[in-house]
Amino acid sequence: MKIVFMGTPDFSVPALEELAKVHQVAAVVTQQDRPKGRGHKMQYTPVKEKALELNIPVYQPEKVKNPEFVDILREINPDVIVVIAFGQILSKEILDLPKYGCINVHASLLPKYRGAAPIQWAVIDGEEETGVTTMYMAEGLDTGDVIDTAVIKLDEKETGGSLFDKLAIEGGKLIVETLSKLENGTATRTPQDDEKSSYAGKITKELGQIDFTKPAVTIERLIRGLNPWPSAYTTLDGKAMKVWDATVEEGNVTEKPGEIVEIAKHYIKVATGENYLKINEIQLAGKKRMPMDAFLNGYTIKENILGL
Known part of the structure; x- marks a missing residue:
């Protein structure tokens, strides 16, 4: 199959690697x-880095739906366009262009967790x-008919990070x-039940602020989901x-939410809205992450309430 691959972050890379082993990846989009770091040095996307390593032509249009770029896609004439965490919306013109259509790999069991952050919200x-x-x-x-x-x-x-890695690898296997199945005519298509859908909105820094009035189990999941x-x-x-x-x-x-009720060798125990949270690993502003x-060993806690 002649493929145009559209993707951007680390999550997309395993699929690109797997596809390049068995198909002709004619182009990567x-x-x-973007500038990154203190020096604002321009940085390639992870997918671009991998494509260059694999000697695959790379395109980086400001908007993929621009007529000039759609003409380029027509010239390439791919059998299929594979899209994984690309970051742009495809026009109907592009969706209708390839013989086998545009196939997306999404990191949830659709229709659950449509949207930008299905991995973190699952945790x-x-x-x-x-x-x-x-x-x-x-x-x-994320409303299209499901294949696999x-x-x-x-x-x-x-954690959000460990699940990200597992699903990225699994996505690479699944798209192959x-x-x-598309090539040999055995692919099925199952319409999604919109009534069973849920939306996984973008993750923001503000979401990470711990509210100790919530149950300890809810806080512990938040900690894992927003790691790293x-x-x-x-x-x-x-x-x-x-x-x-x-x-x-x-x-x-019986204590106030956020109150430190015990300072032990390997943890501090904090009151929450339901049960206690034992905090095992932290990172104070300007310091390293540490158990x-x-x-x-090097810090004496002064206040007995967190979040003040």
Whole structure:
């Protein structure tokens, strides 16, 4: 198959690698280079870096639906366009262009978790399983007919980062299987049930602020879901503090939410709206990430309430 691959972040890279092993990837389309870091040096997208490594031509249109770029796609004349976390909306003109259509790999079991951040929300919401879906792209947001799915069970300590890596690899495997079915005519299409859909909105830094009036289990999921970015946070002695790892301890809470009720060697125990949260790993503003025992070796906690 002749493929045009559209993708941008790290999540898209395993699929590009897998497709390049068995198909002709005629072109890669990715977002434009952006300045990054203190020096504002222009940085390639992860997909561009991998495409250059694989000697695949790269296109970076400001808007993929511009007529000039649509003409380029027509000249390439791909059998299929594969889209994974590209970051732009495709016009109907593009959707109708390839022989086999435009196929999207989405990091959830659609119709659940349509939208920008399905991986983090699966962890935050306490899902026991999630997965990846391949689907025919339609003009709506993640609304196309489903072709294939692959299910992943979430570990007890699953983070947004660890799940991201698992689903990226699984997505690479699944898109190869899907294209094989398209080519031999065995691919099925199952319309999504819109009534079962949910929306996974963008993750913001503000979402990470810990509200200790909520149950400990809810806070612990938030901590895992926002690891590594943007991370859950609170304040300790008036200083910003990221929380990287915590566990839930059941108990009848009589203290104020956010109150430190125990300082042990490896954790501090904090009251919440329901049960207790044992904080095991933190990062105070301007300091390195460290386990609680290392932190307490060099720091004396002054205030007994977090979040003040």
